[in-house]
Each structure stands twice: as structure tokens, then as C-alpha cells.
Amino acid sequence: MNGRDKGIEGQRDRVAEQRIPALDPSIPRSLDPLPAGTRTAIELSGLSFGYGEKLLFAGFNLDVASGDFLGIIGPNGAGKSTLLKLVAGLLKPSQGAVRIGKRDLHALARREVAREVGVVLQENPFAFDYSVRDVVMMGRNPYLRRFQSPGKRDRDAVNSALEFVDAAFLRDKRINSISAGERQRVVLARALAQEPGILMLDEATSHLDIAHQQLIARILSQLNRQGKTIVLLSHDLNLAALYCSRILLLDRGKAVACDVPERVITAELIRNVYGVDSIVTRHPQTGRPQVMLPGEQPAGSG
Amino acid sequence: MRRRIVPAWVGLVLLFLSASALSIAVGPGGITGAGMSSVMNLRLLRLALGVIAGGVLAVVGASLQGLLQNPLADPFTMGVASGAALGASLTLVLGRTAGTFAPVGGFAGALVTMLVVYALARVRGRVTVTGLVLAGVIMSFLFSSLVMLAMILGRRTLGEAIYMMMGHLGPVFTGRTMWLFVAVAVVSIAGCAWLFSMSRSLDIMSSGEEAAETLGVDTQQVTKTVFVISSVLVGMVVSFTGAISFVGLVVPHLVRMLFGPEHRRVLPGSFVAGAGILLLSDVLARNIVPGGLPLSIVTALVGVPFFVYLLRRRL
Numbered sequence: 001m002n003g004r005d006k007g008i009e010g011q012r013d014r015v016a017e018q019r020i021p022a023l024d025p026s027i028p029r030s031l032d033p034l035p036a037g038t039r040t041a042i043e044l045s046g047l048s049f050g051y052g053e054k055l056l057f058a059g060f061n062l063d064v065a066s067g068d069f070l071g072i073i074g075p076n077g078a079g080k081s082t083l084l085k086l087v088a089g090l091l092k093p094s095q096g097a098v099r100i101g102k103r104d105l106h107a108l109a110r111r112e113v114a115r116e117v118g119v120v121l122q123e124n125p126f127a128f129d130y131s132v133r134d135v136v137m138m139g140r141n142p143y144l145r146r147f148q149s150p151g152k153r154d155r156d157a158v159n160s161a162l163e164f165v166d167a168a169f170l171r172d173k174r175i176n177s178i179s180a181g182e183r184q185r186v187v188l189a190r191a192l193a194q195e196p197g198i199l200m201l202d203e204a205t206s207h208l209d210i211a212h213q214q215l216i217a218r219i220l221s222q223l224n225r226q227g228k229t230i231v232l233l234s235h236d237l238n239l240a241a242l243y244c245s246r247i248l249l250l251d252r253g254k255a256v257a258c259d260v261p262e263r264v265i266t267a268e269l270i271r272n273v274y275g276v277d278s279i280v281t282r283h284p285q286t287g288r289p290q291v292m293l294p295g296e297q298p299a300g301s302g
Numbered sequence: 303m304r305r306r307i308v309p310a311w312v313g314l315v316l317l318f319l320s321a322s323a324l325s326i327a328v329g330p331g332g333i334t335g336a337g338m339s340s341v342m343n344l345r346l347l348r349l350a351l352g353v354i355a356g357g358v359l360a361v362v363g364a365s366l367q368g369l370l371q372n373p374l375a376d377p378f379t380m381g382v383a384s385g386a387a388l389g390a391s392l393t394l395v396l397g398r399t400a401g402t403f404a405p406v407g408g409f410a411g412a413l414v415t416m417l418v419v420y421a422l423a424r425v426r427g428r429v430t431v432t433g434l435v436l437a438g439v440i441m442s443f444l445f446s447s448l449v450m451l452a453m454i455l456g457r458r459t460l461g462e463a464i465y466m467m468m469g470h471l472g473p474v475f476t477g478r479t480m481w482l483f484v485a486v487a488v489v490s491i492a493g494c495a496w497l498f499s500m501s502r503s504l505d506i507m508s509s510g511e512e513a514a515e516t517l518g519v520d521t522q523q524v525t526k527t528v529f530v531i532s533s534v535l536v537g538m539v540v541s542f543t544g545a546i547s548f549v550g551l552v553v554p555h556l557v558r559m560l561f562g563p564e565h566r567r568v569l570p571g572s573f574v575a576g577a578g579i580l581l582l583s584d585v586l587a588r589n590i591v592p593g594g595l596p597l598s599i600v601t602a603l604v605g606v607p608f609f610v611y612l613l614r615r616r617l
Contacts, residue, residue: 090515114518121516127371127508128563138506142518146499194517 039066040102041198041229042087047096049086056082056253059096064231066101066197069224071244071261072233075274078250080233084202087231089113101197114142118191122203124183132170132178132186136161139193154193161192165219181212188216192223199223200231205239217243237291241265242283249273265289307567310560314574321581325349328585348471351483352584353577354490355471355539356549360576361494362532363550364557364568368504369528370431376551380434381441382533385415386540388445388452395456405482405541412537415441420529429525431511468596469546471584486538493535494573500524501565508563547598548605549576549583555612579604 042064049057056079064070072080085091089105098105100116140154162168165185205213221243224230234240247264249256251273257264267280279292326345362377389411390404419441423433503524506514511521553576561567583601588594
């Protein structure tokens, strides 16, 4: 925390601190992911938060560089969703600060946060049957005053968001009459209509078939290439390893590792954190790590 | 959906106008004869009260269904109506000049209930919609029993209690309550307009509180504002008319079938449809049986089959 005022130096120190505790010493430490001159999109410093008496996060630090594609993985209860809610301002930390592009989150109005951070949640129930167009238009809310009707600028944003996720044909359908995969794309389009610099997804692909998972992941990659900062929470280690440029491995509110996929998706760390043995291979085309569970041996054969 | 909006509006306005005409024309006194001007005055007042009560109940019902993301919510879910009934009953039991003070007692009861429900629903500084529903439903049960208790201990007739709990449009306006009613009408219109101004936030709340927050809606502020406005409006109306059921539950669904779910159409549509349907129910209630029926009997007889039809259409 004393490094707070030292700028990039301080950030380096904090990032380094996080990697030390549980990292296997045989794994080389990565280069600093935030070289001088990189803009920071999300900065958590000295963050503490707990749901009851017990703290889930105590003095948690994290920097996400602008333009990063960060995957957050970890067992159930590791604090992935809580971390997302803290960054989106849905939860308030008991201590520490969340900064979005150098601005303190809790000094910003909800509308201002919504222009910076778009969020796709896992479950998206709709109590009433709005049209897809109306749902995506909800993403323009942070730009509209109370009595202001959506204008051309807003309709354009809605249309291009729908086209970007390949869902323009759903425009006049009702949200409760389309498939789960289509609905998740529509909700993603709604987040894009917010025109945020940062996009965060909480298990947004876990209910979907592999075609839809791939489609969403490709859309995210494309957005990332256009400069958006993406934070993807996932239980799907292989999907995260394929698409993310960095992966944060969380365990009970601690950052076990935060590095390129090759250094985080390892049999060693998976055993330490998840408590399962696994086989980690390389993707034949990209060289990214891919995880398999060992085959079940018949009793006594081993 | 879009091209059906104009005909739907025409239909609603026609419903409202014909209900108003019937409400003035039909009644035990006929439409001509001696003493007609005082009969007409009474009927015009009844019309005004019906419009305000029906409109407010339907608009509040629609707003609460949106806020609570629950199609079964109605103006009485928050417990305010039974609090108002309790306040009015206590005034009847304790005071002599009941005609004048029952609305005041009712409104006081509504405000007290609102504060109690709010306090119960507030956990660690946040008011959640689930908390409001739970606290409201619980207080409703409590206050409904207390109404009966007050009526029995106060040796009032069961008839008075029934009208208090099941609604009517026939309160006697003396000079003083007349002004009170004018004030209530003005505040009701203002409150409905305020709810209308929150249409977009209510739309967004229907995809869940957390999602709404990420879309820039201050859900705490919306929840608190809608709760307070709804409670004040329902408290005022129920103090005059007693608890009229089903209008606030069924009318918003009818209007959504016509206009789709967007609140900027559903709220004004609900006001017009609610007023029209309540006036029609009142015409039936006071002409089927000599002396008139409590309104909720009619609204339930009409509302239940319609609601069953609605639910079955969804299955």
C-alpha cells in the first residue's frame, strides 16, 4: 500500500506480491504485464470485503491493463462473482478502493459507471416479455435523461450492437421466446449498447452449447482486438486458456496466480487449488494449455 | 404489436366513456324527476371517486408488478391497504364523528404501516424488493385480523367492517371531506405522473435488480420512491373507498395484452382502464342488489374468470 503513490513502480510491486505466495518455484515468473506507459482499466487496491463477519477478500490488489483479456477462474466460493460485483459497483468494499480508469468507483454515479463497465450475468430472467429491440435499448439508459426518448444515435448503437453479436434477425422477437444462446447474445448486445470500455461476463457461456460458447468467445476476442478490456469469469478452464491473454486463479479470496495461461493452467496449480489430478496438454494449433481429467481406472488395475 | 396501439387506445377510451355515462345515468333514482340535481351531484362525486380510485389502484398495481418483478403483485401486497382499513376502523370504533375522520384515520394507518413495512424490509441499510413483499404480506395478515378484532370489541356491525375491507364508492361527502377529496385527487394525479416518469427504470428493473444496477439504474432509489408513492396513493384511496381488490391485479395484465410490457404505455393505459372497469363494477354493484354490494365482490366475480383465462393462455 505504501507503493500507492509511486505510480507504475507501485503497481509492479503489488502485482509481484500477489504472485509469490502459492506459485510453484519451478515456474518462471512472467514479465511484468503492465509495462510503463500502459493504461490501467481496473485497479483494486487494499480491497477488503466479506458477507458476514469473516472477510472473503482482505487487502486484495489487482491491476487490469486497458485492452487486456483477463480470465478469472477458481473453485466455487473462490470469490469470482464477488470480485465482479465489487468492480461493477454492485457491492461496496468495507476497505480499499476500486478505480475504473483512475477514477474512484464510489465517487461515480451509477449512470457513469454504466458507461464505463458493461456486465453480462449468468442468469437473465425477464419478468415481462419485452421485444429484443427494447431489451437492447435498455443499454442506452445511462445516456438518456429521465424524459428523453431514444434518438437516432441510440437506435444506431442498438442496431450495430445487435449486428455485432449476429442477432439482428431477432430484433422483433420477444425475449422470452428465443433460445438460451440467442438470449445470451441479446444480453451481450445490451451491454455493448452501453458502449463501455470494460466488459465483464459472469459465467456467461456456461449454459450454452459449444457452438454458442465458441460464438460468444469469438465475439469477445474481436471486441478485445478493437481495444475493449474483457474480464471473463468461467469454470471452463479450456475456454479461458484458449481465449484469455491472462488468467487470474482465485482461491478463497486470494490470488494464487495471475499470469499468461501457460503459467496458470498447470497440473500443479490445479491440484493445489481444486484438489484434483489432471492432465495438462498443449492445444495442437495454438500451444495454449488444455486440461483433461484422468481416465477412471477399474479398481485394482493400477 | 406496434400497429395495435392506436385501436387499443380507442377501445380503452370508449370503455371509459361508456362506463362514465352508465355510472351517471343508471341508478335507483332514475335520471329524471324531483330532487334530480342533488342525485346528480351525488353521482358525479361517485364518478370522480371511481375514476381516481380505479386509476390509482391500477397504476400502482402495474408499477409494483414491474418493481417487484412479480406479475402477482397488487396494491395490497405492501400491506398498506389493510393498515388503512385498520386506521379507519379504529376511528369508527373510537370516535363519534366517524364520517369526517375515517379517511384521516385510514390515511394515518396507511402511513404507519408504510413505515413499519419499510423498517422491516431494511437490512444493513438496503431495502430489497423481496423484503418489501415479505414484510407487506405479513403485516397485511396482522392488520386484517386487527380490523375484525377492533370491530368486534367496538361492537360495530359486521356490515361496516365488510364495507371497510371490501370497498365501496359511496362515502358521504360533507363540506370538509369534500375538500379532503379534492386534495386526494390532486395528489393522486401527481403521484401517478411521478410513477409514469419512472417508466424506463421500471422496465429495466424487470430484468432483475443486479442487471438494472449495471445498466445505470439506482435501484435503491427507484425501490424506495415507488414504494413510498404507491403507499401514499393507496393509503389515500383506501381511506375513502375501503380495500377494493382485483382492479390493481388484473387491469395491468389486460393492458399489457393490448400494449406490450413497456411501462410508458402500461401506466397511462392502466389508469384509463382501471377507472373504466371500476365504474362498471360499481354500476353492477349498486344495481344488482337493493342497497348495493361491496365492490370487491363484483370485481372478484369479473376478475377471477378473466385472470384464470390469462393464466391458462400462458400455460
